[in-house]
Amino acid sequence: xxxxxxxxxxxxxxxxxxxxxxxxxxxxxxxxxxxxxxxxxxxxxxxxxxxxxxxxxxxxxxxxxxxxxxxxxxxxxxxxxxxxxxxxxx
Numbered sequence: 001x002x003x004x005x006x007x008x009x010x011x012x013x014x015x016x017x018x019x020x021x022x023x024x025x026x027x028x029x030x031x032x033x034x035x036x037x038x039x040x041x042x043x044x045x046x047x048x049x050x051x052x053x054x055x056x057x058x059x060x061x062x063x064x065x066x067x068x069x070x071x072x073x074x075x076x077x078x079x080x081x082x083x084x085x086x087x088x089x090x
Contacts (some may be wrong), residue, residue, distance in 0.1 A: 001025050001041075032075060035083045040075040047074065 005017040029037035 028075075032079060035087075036075060036079045039079050039083060043074050 001017070002022045005022060008016040025037070025041070028040060032040055
């Protein structure tokens with residue numbers, strides 16, 4: 001994730017992720033393992049996009065992002081069950 005963030009910074013010419021985001025994903029990844037980390041990243045992105053879209057009209061006059069680790073909480077609560085279900089499909 002750090003490498004992806006650095007590449008995005010170079011390409012876009014602006015900051016993409018802060019150091020705290022990378023550290024948080026790293027620590028959650030140590031706890032969840034590889035499969036849980038991938039699920040966590042997917043869920044965090046989907047929930048973040050939905051949340052940003054839902055609050056876009058309400059926050060048009062401010063540039064202050066409202067950050068909350070929805071994806072991490074979801075993955076911690078339901079991650080093992082979702083991974084077991086998905087792997088059971090094969």
